[in-house]
Amino acid sequence: MTTYDAFGEKKMYGKITRGVIRSTVWIGPDGSINRHWRKVAKAGDHPAQVLETIKRAGSKP
Numbered sequence: 001m002t003t004y005d006a007f008g009e010k011k012m013y014g015k016i017t018r019g020v021i022r023s024t025v026w027i028g029p030d031g032s033i034n035r036h037w038r039k040v041a042k043a044g045d046h047p048a049q050v051l052e053t054i055k056r057a058g059s060k061p
Contacts, residue, residue: 005038024050
């Protein structure tokens, strides 16, 4: 988890703590990182954002 900065210091209810940091990493078939969303704030909106990014990438010439 530390490879993708998915664990570390975060602020929760105004207090600094250590724990899992909500993030998304889009890894391509060749193992390369296509996109890294760090510190995802709105989990409910995030899947649509990720899907839109992937769709746009697929439509590139």
